[in-house]
Amino acid sequence: MTTADPRGENRPDLQIKIGGPAGFGIKAAGQTLARSFVHAGLNTFDLTEYPSLIKGGHNAYQVRVSPEPEVLCHVMPVDILVALDHETAERHVSELVEGGALIYDPDKTDVEGLIDPEHVCAVPVPLDTIVKEAGGVAIMRNVAALGAVAGLAKFPLHYLTDSLEAQFAKKAPEIAEKNVAVATKGYEFGSKTECAFPFRLSPVEDAPPRLLVDGNEAIGSGALAAGIGVYCAYPMTPASSLLSFMAARDREHGVVVKHTEDEIAAMNMVVGAAFGGARAMCATSGGGFSLMVEAFGLAGVSESAVVVGLLTRAGPATGLPTWTEQSDLRFALHAAQGEFPRVVVAPGDRTQAFELTWKAFNLADQLQTPVVILGDTYLSDNRASIPVWDLEAVTVERGKLVTEGDMVEHPDTLGEDGLYLRYKVTDDGVSVRALPGVTGACQVVNSYEHDEYGYGAQGEVAATRIAQHEKRMRKLDLASSLVPPPVEWGSEDPDVSVLCFGTTVQPLRQAMAWLARDGAKVRAMQVVTLWPFPADAVSAFIGGAKKTMVIEGNYAGQLEGLIREVCLLGVDHRLHRYDGRPFSPEQVHESLKEVL
Amino acid sequence: MTTADPRGENRPDLQIKIGGPAGFGIKAAGQTLARSFVHAGLNTFDLTEYPSLIKGGHNAYQVRVSPEPEVLCHVMPVDILVALDHETAERHVSELVEGGALIYDPDKTDVEGLIDPEHVCAVPVPLDTIVKEAGGVAIMRNVAALGAVAGLAKFPLHYLTDSLEAQFAKKAPEIAEKNVAVATKGYEFGSKTECAFPFRLSPVEDAPPRLLVDGNEAIGSGALAAGIGVYCAYPMTPASSLLSFMAARDREHGVVVKHTEDEIAAMNMVVGAAFGGARAMCATSGGGFSLMVEAFGLAGVSESAVVVGLLTRAGPATGLPTWTEQSDLRFALHAAQGEFPRVVVAPGDRTQAFELTWKAFNLADQLQTPVVILGDTYLSDNRASIPVWDLEAVTVERGKLVTEGDMVEHPDTLGEDGLYLRYKVTDDGVSVRALPGVTGACQVVNSYEHDEYGYGAQGEVAATRIAQHEKRMRKLDLASSLVPPPVEWGSEDPDVSVLCFGTTVQPLRQAMAWLARDGAKVRAMQVVTLWPFPADAVSAFIGGAKKTMVIEGNYAGQLEGLIREVCLLGVDHRLHRYDGRPFSPEQVHESLKEVL
Amino acid sequence: MPTVKDFETPNKPTWCPGCGNFNMFQALRQAYELTSQDFEHLAVVWGIGCHGNGADFTRCQGFHALHGRALPAATGLALSNPELTVVVEMGDGDGYGIGLGHFVHSCRRNIDMTVVAHDNQIYGLTTGQASPTTEHMMKTVSTPTGVLEEPVNTIGLAIAEGATFVARGFAGDVPHMTALFQQAIEHKGFAVVDVFQPCVTWNKLNTFAWFRERVYKVEEESGYDPTDRAGAMALSLTTFHDMACTPEQCKLPIGVLYREEGRPTYQDGLPQLDEPLWKRALAPRDLTEMVRGFM
């Protein structure tokens, strides 16, 4: 996908790519770099690519950095390529822009013939030697390279060294010292380069504070903010880091975090914990969700307030474990036998991930039904700098919940016999939920169809079944009034109207920014809540449009199919991707231009 | 649902209902009765209703019998009610038609006040006494009652006694004898009844032979005919009897039948067995399928030829274990992460169940992908008499399969290095599959994305991924040309055009027969293959229709949604049912009349 | 405090007349009375099977879980509220078959919980298929030529994997069962009581009479030491038996087979579980400090 660089000539941003063998701390290096940029008031957007191998494969990490108030997405062209080994240079040198720079170790790589010095600035940095001289260890080669990047871009060194110091201060001050020495040496090499490198990164004064987080950190934070009590998971890429995130904070925040024996246990435990009244969540990727399906249905019929993170990767089956895809939308909508209300929300970025997560807990409690947060590898794995979350906005809405006291104080929840009706048929479908411990709250939370008490035998009576089934399904109406609406932006008088869901919003935003700059008129809608589907809003969006397009990261066109099914409306154009890579904004830009 | 009896005045058929406590052999009794009818050249259609309890609940079994060449469906009105206990009489007496008969034990039930002798013929039969006098055991009360039914309907006793003799001859001849004595005595009571009972059942001479089978027997037979080698299952209503069916025939037919530790194992074993070259199948209901989901995706990505029986019941979760529903259609279509080709076929009756099952094995082999047989409790549990299957029509098509020899004889399957390419990219998406044991057939059947050899690491290369993913998905085109088309019948110039899938075809056929008799013009389509969806046929069917309607046994309108999604066409009317009961033909009839 | 009768619901038990579940139900209610349970804090989680129908008959905080998943559901419940007494009733197919993994991992956890297995050596509810504890070579509808597997050694498994109270009861002896249940509930840690529960409808081999001729109480054997782990594991091997074994050949020990006091429970390792966790969700958690770490 070699496309022109739509960022244009006078762009303020730089895209830096660091590549090397797996297991060489590439990701950590990229994150350190990003952190020091953000501390300097710049904004960043990272992209990591790695195979499902601990070592031996090839890893790459990109940091796009800009002084502008927001970096919307990663981009494909590379301004500075840091090749920690020869393979990286060979693999990625073609991605360098005209005038870009290659940082490499002259003892490892011969750039002769690899680059044309007319077009690419060669920056030799003897990484090994620097590290050896500083008495450091091999992994510090990264740090030397980071120093060179800073030097090359005239970025004040102290942001980097401060960042390194903060990072290592706790572990061992001598290591911090060595890192600083290595970075400083690398900086020298980077700044004294002979060829002209036109880009420079200056700190932004008085920039508002930024958070540097990936999607899993955002989801985890949202869950913590919501007052989560129990988090259960079995590791699975890209959800694993969310387990580590929660586990690292369990005692401090009073959360029980359980690495379970499998995903079946995780989901069942979460339903059990929800019965106990804890806010409970599990998260996994598609394969683990497959194993959760049965208990997901249990949550539906037992009306359990649970939150499930489904962070998808490229399938089917084990598929491409470390690569992204948006192909589990329909699976999320239809998983489990029988019919029950569910909510599916798909955050597009880290800000939404935080917000939708705490909101998911409210929805689960208000609706007493499972809520799915549908993310993907592209979101989970990559950090960007974002505005500080609005912690004040977080609310805890637990819906019709009785936590203490005696059910006699809630006479409307009792049957004629004075006993508590856990599944009382109500207009909005939601019954008052009394927690274990509340006097008089005997109940059966049931995987069988059941009557209002929760008893299973009576569930077989046709009228009871109908009443309970319809009661549950009625919750979808309530849900429609509670769930986050789609997000629209762009031209008021568009030539093309584009729909997407989830993380595709990021490249789309970037592509649209470029198009708007060039005067093209595009309007976009991100369908935030996938179920219940915002039929009216989507129909209205499509209804008046000149040309319509759906962009989604799968083969079959799942969002498009959903639009067709719910709105009975077709779309004119579509862009799909299913090679494990996220959409690039260049690709989206190109594709929109074709349609325009 | 009290509706008129659309069978009309001079109907030739009789509906007999036997009810009593669970564990009293009600089902066996009904089946015996049906068998003796079929032996007399009559046709039957059974309906069994029972709770998920071994004993203590209430069971009912209906047999509709007719001298006509086919009985299309069960009906609701009852002509003869056999009440083995008082509860049955109370529960079901209102279902009796004008002029119907109640057979009851006068020592157990007082019909005074329960029936109006003007309208219902009371047939007291001292069941207990009969059994005692014959020296029989309690369960023989059923047999006495069957005798009374035969007597009442003037049905020659010997069909019943022959049937009993055949049934018990093996076990113990003395038991057979006692049963015959009891039946004979019951017959006397039935035939000497005082009130007029207008209906009578005469044997049909020279009737063609009939099979008396339920859906699971039909599916099991289809699998056996296809040459199944491995059947794996974990018991789950209504699929359990299929496991017993297969297990009872394993050695005779050379099939390895494994009751596995769970459904996860069942599905994974089947994929393993398919690798070995056996024709392999598993079956379950929705809950078990939930657990199979991950390995179902494994079958997809590894291109394994497996057949999965998904015999649905009313959900969600444990739901209503012994009751029917058609609510897992979308689940079957979207189960498992990622995208891969699958075929879903839904038999409507026992004839189709046999045919579609052996065809499913051919499709699985030809496409090297999983094929789902989507049935339900209504099909699995109930017997009807049907024309003898066309065993001559059965074929074994194993597709591109090499079972023996050396791969050098198949040079087009080898890479440039001379090694076998299990996943060679082909035009139709299907690669030549060589079984273990074939010389030179080294391969990796892989749950990861992979290259043409099957190696996983290369699957991460974007181009390889795209080639393999597109290759797999292309199989859907081939599938479209191979799968069974929809079935259409009815008026050529319809006022209403109705669509359905699966077993709903049975009540629909009956309702349409009644409507046709009364001159109404209805046309129907049974969508036999649900995926790949027959877009053209369905669009054509709907396109020219005056009014359209979908009838399906679920809440959400899943078939309708599919039509909307694939054909971008709406339908005008719909009839849903989700109380665990199958549609009755009366209900369908009524509903169609409203629409007409 | 509630007494035996109080733990009933308006629903009449629907088990087959003579089923071993009736006695277990009786013994359990007695144990609840003896251990002074109250309705609000007695949480019972059932699997799916005939045993699970007890959910309709027991007044408590009930959870009728999925087939095989009673243990993880119960674990989640226990981990959400330290004030509950958590009891699991599971079937043999349920707990030792499809749910076996959870059972072993729960043993390893020594989670404070009582597990009662209704071990009728058959699938009752699905009408008589072989279960993981069905005798070797027994014929059932799913194994018409005989079960080819050895039965699960439930006791050996539980002891080998870390359960700290492992007992076996017999549904024909209510007082003995009651005492076992009581001890199990009072035990701090993962307590398993595997009960021989004759299924009178489907299991025509392992009947009340069959067991009566074979069971003996370990506590009546002089010298049996339930704290000797290797000894208890060795004894567990004696529960393996053939279809044809005579009462002399297969003696079946019942009673407390193994007990270990003082090992920390899973909950002991969770200082954050010092109160019901719903109390953590009364208001948004203050994350100001944590969020600063992301800046």
Place this chain on the structure above:
Amino acid sequence: MPTVKDFETPNKPTWCPGCGNFNMFQALRQAYELTSQDFEHLAVVWGIGCHGNGADFTRCQGFHALHGRALPAATGLALSNPELTVVVEMGDGDGYGIGLGHFVHSCRRNIDMTVVAHDNQIYGLTTGQASPTTEHMMKTVSTPTGVLEEPVNTIGLAIAEGATFVARGFAGDVPHMTALFQQAIEHKGFAVVDVFQPCVTWNKLNTFAWFRERVYKVEEESGYDPTDRAGAMALSLTTFHDMACTPEQCKLPIGVLYREEGRPTYQDGLPQLDEPLWKRALAPRDLTEMVRGFM
């Protein structure tokens, strides 16, 4: 017959330098040569984990199954063709964690198959979470305050549940491992070889050096009787150990810990499995007789 080198593929192993998997891979190939395997009939099934990457490196009839599901996949394969030699390579998370149920049920079956566990006491591929064999209280990313569970007693479990060949190897001793693999493959029945496989990247406790100080060979102990089931189970308890245990405190037996000859295998109970079952699907089965029974 193929020799060691022949069992390689064009793909270079990608394990971390120094990983215990290299030695296991070496020993396995040697065992394949020693047991005269041919490519056509040697079927190896892998779970998902670092160990599973062996699927790319081993020339055979390979099946890279789902995480935790190598055993049922292998079982299906074995039940479809009696002419195959079936070997399973599984991880500790894979086989003793998520797949534990299958492991126990496979032991009960005594299915004729060889299972090699790459037991590195950690989740390698998902970057260092606790596994079911991780030491009690060890800190990992998923258990930053320490694992609260006891590790699975893999050996005790296998023996208690019916495996007929149970051995333990150490990835630091290739000849010893090779001999174990060879015996396991030659054993008729369910053969388990659990191998201590240091993960040099994520498990900084159970290193090669750590094991070298602790392992000893049971066959060198005078008087060890691997046919004594209770004795072997008792010995399995000695594999439980603490993080802090000294080489003196935790001696780890390796070698053949239990073996039982002559017990019928699962396949022995299946007379219908007398030829590869694809031969049953060459033409439609004649059902005329059976169908008559429905008339």
